[in-house]
Amino acid sequence: MMPNDTLSKVLYIDLSKKKFETKDRRDLFEKYLGGTGVATQLLLEECPEGLNPLHPDAPIIFAVGPLTGVFPLASKTCAMFKSPHTGDLGESHAGGRSAIAIRMAGYGAIVIKGASEIPVYLTIQGGKVKFKNATTLWGMKDGSIPARVMRQNEKGEGLRAIFRIGTAGENLVTYSNVTTETYRHFGRLGLGAVFGSKKLKGMVISGKQMIEVNNKKEYRNLYDQIYKTATESPIMKKYHDVGTAINIKALNFIKALPVKNLQFSSSESIEPVSGESIAQHHLARRVACAHCPVACIHLAFLREPYDDDPYFYKTSPVCYDFELIYSLGTMVGIDEPTNLLKLIDIVEQVGVDAMSMGVILAWMTEMYERKMISPDDLDGTEIKWGDSDAYIEIVRKIVNPTTDFLKACSRGVDHAANQYGGKEFAMQFGKNEMAGYHTGPSGYLGFLLGARHSHLDNGGYSIDQKDLIKIDLTAQQVVDKLLEEEAIRQILSSVAVCFFARGIYDLKMVSEALKLLGYDLSDTRLAEIGKQIHLNKYTFKMREGFRFEKLDIPERIYETADPTGKITRKFIHEGINYAKSLID
Amino acid sequence: MKLSVKDVMRCVGCQSCMFACSRRSGNAGLSNTCIGIKSTGGISRGFTVIVCRSCENPPCAAVCPTGALVPKEGGGVRLNSAKCIGCGLCKDACVIDAIFWNEEQNKPVICVQCGYCVDYCPYEVLELKKDKKGVTHDAE
The missing domain is CATH 3.30.70.20 (Alpha-Beta Plaits)
Structure with a gap:
């Protein structure tokens, strides 16, 4: 790396002692680039074995990459922590201005440990960390209000990122998230609860430094090449136009869209919540992450009349994409867009992962239908498929639980199903609630074997759609493809490139871009580093008790029709056993 | 020639223009930018585009x-x-x-109306205007 690059600076913050220090960790950034690669090492260093994820000593790590602030679409921050949701590797990525702000503030990573006695928020600016009293912000029911207060009180307009949790994080809901720039999330695996356990309400970070490159002419040329592809390629345009929501119709058509807790894989009534229809009737604005020309963030405006005053409306901007329409729409039988947007809005306000919440609501509805839980368990709320008002009530109740059942639901569908039954239709993989892809066995093997049990670990659903739907592959062949893809993605998330840009940044391109920042790493070498990072993650997972043989698979996946017709117990178990033989 | 904001409502807040402006110096980052994009009180309300008039x-x-x-x-x-x-x-x-500041050099960064940023606005928010005399024109 370049001699003066501040990427190697790691900011260590101690919330117990209200102290901070900066260390140069060139050792880590030269070996593992940044982002996921460096964050994994910092997690292994900073998180003692077997620690309760909500213990003060548990670290929160944020890391950005060398390409952040240098090339477009490299604006992702990797958050790493021990997950209170799975007790396993906690990793989630977010864009917004988060990565640019961390890099421009002069850091490659931030490590937060300890716990404050009173609620605080942090400001990180000009090489200093300030600990601000957030007592007054604690408990505000709409998480966007504390963000507004931070926005009004702190400087750095246009250059800053504002992170914050909602009441779900404060109340330690294990799938609570951290929101940045109102619409981007460190969504999965419960970073919000880790913030909450430290009484950390949020943080504001900003800066605007220079990053030196070693060949100015080459830099501009390569920049232009990447920028041109990003703004002109049809792949990126897809993310901008209708966005990922375009997949609702496509997956419904091939019978791969989970409907009503995956009792079905398509529905005849999804048209109003299709990406095209929402774009036509409700889309108000598209916005972008910092330093990304694509603008894939879709905001709808929800207009709700007040009952007590004619012509008086509440208008709320609501961010949506494929995963939200699936989890808070089709999965719970909501096919009316206004009702969908209302449910998304409350999920945003309290600050929980939308996919986890949707899957829990869907499982709960089936439990209720089967009379495996009573109205008393739900504290008097009657629920049925598609009833958004009831679901809104339930979301609020899960965040402030009044019954043992709702309390169990605040810890995830696996936890709740272990206590109340219904495991065969509790749609979790590695204790993480599923994403919206009933595409075939590769999708499920992807969830099961991915280091963080996310669909984005390896994009298994794509193997189903590109390959398995047409040709036969063995489970071993599928797993080989998954592992190869996951290794490549470790590099993307280490240099901090958005996975949407994976078509632009192949390893050759990453290698060329890194050369301008003083790294001499061939694409082959990068692939090796990617594999190593993946194994390092498994080192953490195994250390914390992950075992392939303990993976629970809900029977439902074998029962509902899928596009490949190849989801069998044999295929899934062969895949898991093969992965175990390679990784264990 | 004069840099002008053609349609602020089309701005998505990607800040590609800010990075372009700073990149004129040949390096990456934002220290040298003299164009500013910030939200108008929250991203959902859109953006303010600040250029020297x-x-x-x-x-x-x-x-x-x-x-x-x-x-x-x-x-x-x-x-x-x-x-x-x-x-x-x-x-x-x-x-x-519209006077931006280079913190590293402690000096202002002044827009020279070069229009380099215009080429990096994918949504036609910015334009370089020319009037009959080829000199100035009112901007937004």
């Missing part, structure tokens, strides 16, 4: 105690960096905050 009687030059900011014919100013003492009065004098 090349005032014909520039207030920034009027307050400069050392004559480092020199008004140009037809509007705008030129920075004579050697004369600049980094006092920041020019920054305070600009009511639209």
Whole structure:
């Protein structure tokens, strides 16, 4: 790396002692680039074995990459922590201005440990960390209000990122998230609860430094090449136009869209919540992450009349994409867009992962239908498929639980199903609630074997759609493809490139871009580093008790029709056993 | 030629223009940018695009105690960096905050109306305007 690059600076913050220090960790950034690669090492260093994820000593790590602030679409921050949701590797990525702000503030990573006695928020600016009293912000029911207060009180307009949790994080809901720039999330695996356990309400970070490159002419040329592809390629345009929501119709058509807790894989009534229809009737604005020309963030405006005053409306901007329409729409039988947007809005306000919440609501509805839980368990709320008002009530109740059942639901569908039954239709993989892809066995093997049990670990659903739907592959062949893809993605998330840009940044391109920042790493070498990072993650997972043989698979996946017709117990178990033989 | 905001409502807040402006120096980052994009009180309300309007009687030059900011014919100013003492009065004098600051050098960054940023706005928010005389034009 370049001699003066501040990427190697790691900011260590101690919330117990209200102290901070900066260390140069060139050792880590030269070996593992940044982002996921460096964050994994910092997690292994900073998180003692077997620690309760909500213990003060548990670290929160944020890391950005060398390409952040240098090339477009490299604006992702990797958050790493021990997950209170799975007790396993906690990793989630977010864009917004988060990565640019961390890099421009002069850091490659931030490590937060300890716990404050009173609620605080942090400001990180000009090489200093300030600990601000957030007592007054604690408990505000709409998480966007504390963000507004931070926005009004702190400087750095246009250059800053504002992170914050909602009441779900404060109340330690294990799938609570951290929101940045109102619409981007460190969504999965419960970073919000880790913030909450430290009484950390949020943080504001900003800066605007220079990053030196070693060949100015080459830099501009390569920049232009990447920028041109990003703004002109049809792949990126897809993310901008209708966005990922375009997949609702496509997956419904091939019978791969989970409907009503995956009792079905398509529905005849999804048209109003299709990406095209929402774009036509409700889309108000598209916005972008910092330093990304694509603008894939879709905001709808929800207009709700007040009952007590004619012509008086509440208008709320609501961010949506494929995963939200699936989890808070089709999965719970909501096919009316206004009702969908209302449910998304409350999920945003309290600050929980939308996919986890949707899957829990869907499982709960089936439990209720089967009379495996009573109205008393739900504290008097009657629920049925598609009833958004009831679901809104339930979301609020899960965040402030009044019954043992709702309390169990605040810890995830696996936890709740272990206590109340219904495991065969509790749609979790590695204790993480599923994403919206009933595409075939590769999708499920992807969830099961991915280091963080996310669909984005390896994009298994794509193997189903590109390959398995047409040709036969063995489970071993599928797993080989998954592992190869996951290794490549470790590099993307280490240099901090958005996975949407994976078509632009192949390893050759990453290698060329890194050369301008003083790294001499061939694409082959990068692939090796990617594999190593993946194994390092498994080192953490195994250390914390992950075992392939303990993976629970809900029977439902074998029962509902899928596009490949190849989801069998044999295929899934062969895949898991093969992965175990390679990784264990 | 004059940099102008053609349609602020099309801005998505990607800040590609800011990075482009800073990249004129050949390096990456944002230290040298003299165009600013910020939300208008939250991203959902859209964005404010701040560009130098090349005032014909520039207030920034009027307050400069050392004559480092020199008004140009037809509007705008030129920075004579050697004369600049980094006092920041020019920054305070600009009511639209179009004087940006290079923290590393403690000097203002002044838009030279080169239009490099325009080529990196994918949504046609910016344009480089030319009037009949080829000099100045009112901008948004």
